[in-house]
Amino acid sequence: MDYAVSDATGVNPLLDGEEHIRSWQTDRSRAPIATKIVVAGGFGVGKTTLVTAVSEITPLQTEALMTEASEETDDLTATPGKTTTTVAMDFGRITLDDDLVLYLFGTPGQQRFWFMWDDLVRGAIGAVVLADTRRLKDCFPALDYFESCGLPYVVAVNHFDGSERFEPEDVREALTIPPHIPVMIMDARRRISAIETLLSLVAHALDETPE
Numbered sequence: 023m024d025y026a027v028s029d030a031t032g033v034n035p036l037l038d039g040e041e042h043i044r045s046w047q048t049d050r051s052r053a054p055i056a057t058k059i060v061v062a063g064g065f066g067v068g069k070t071t072l073v074t075a076v077s078e079i080t081p082l083q084t085e086a087l088m089t090e091a092s093e094e095t096d097d098l099t100a101t102p103g104k105t106t107t108t109v110a111m112d113f114g115r116i117t118l119d120d121d122l123v124l125y126l127f128g129t130p131g132q133q134r135f136w137f138m139w140d141d142l143v144r145g146a147i148g149a150v151v152l153a154d155t156r157r158l159k160d161c162f163p164a165l166d167y168f169e170s171c172g173l174p175y176v177v178a179v180n181h182f183d184g185s186e187r188f189e190p191e192d193v194r195e196a197l198t199i200p201p202h203i204p205v206m207i208m209d210a211r212r213r214i215s216a217i218e219t220l221l222s223l224v225a226h227a228l229d230e231t232p233e
């Protein structure tokens with residue numbers, strides 16, 4: 023099933039956020055389907071950035087300031103501008119094609135908060151695993167987690183400025199991702215790029231769901 027990024031009136035709901043939300047809330051003829059999606063990946067890979075970029079509501083964030091105390095455990099070499107980290111979850115919402123509402127749950131990246139994941143994935147239709155090609159191995163725990171619990175997932179490489187560009191097939195090979203799982207290169211800061219990733223996950227989750 024394809025979900026277009028516009029509605030029947032020709033108004034693009036993803037760009038006209040406030041107006042769209044108003045009509046969405048008052049139109050009684052519609053029965054939108056609500057689904058839950060998890061955004062996972064290693065520390066500082068851009069999970070909070072993605073949820074913030076696409077959310078049509080002010081995203082719920084649980085960011086805590088990082089201090090020198092975590093210098094030993096939290097490697098900031100790839101993201102020197104990062105000053106906070108997610109300690110519980112990110113939460114946002116996006117409506118696609120007027121009848122599909124995605125509730126986005128971003129996981130915390132630091133290993134010491136992984137106990138949250140079992141709660142965050144409950145009821146989800148699928149997950150986006152974000153990866154950074156400079157530290158690919160950081161996404162292995164997320165890949166293993168979703169493989170072991172059987173949740174459909176896609177792999178999205180969040181391309182950071184200045185890092186080497188790779189083709190999706192190179193990333194697939196490096197991570198040994200099976201052929202049926204979508205792998206894409208995106209930019210978590212760009213709304214349209216992040217939405218494309220979410221659409222790909224929804225399509226993949228529908229393919230994986232038994233009739």
Ligand SMILES: Nc1nc2c(ncn2[C@@H]2O[C@H](COP(=O)(O)OP(=O)(O)OP(=O)(O)O)[C@@H](O)[C@H]2O)c(=O)[nH]1
Binds near residue numbers: 064068071107131
């Ligand atoms: N250049 C560039 N910077 C990015 C991109 N995505 C995120 N960032 C920056 O990278 C840093 C990490 O982003 P976050 O969104 O906090 O990462 P996170 O995965 O939520 O981190 P944790 O919750 O701490 O695991 C931030 O300083 C962002 O501004 C990107 O695509 N390109």
Ligand SMILES: [Mg+2]
Binds near residue numbers: 130
């Ligand atoms: Mg975060």
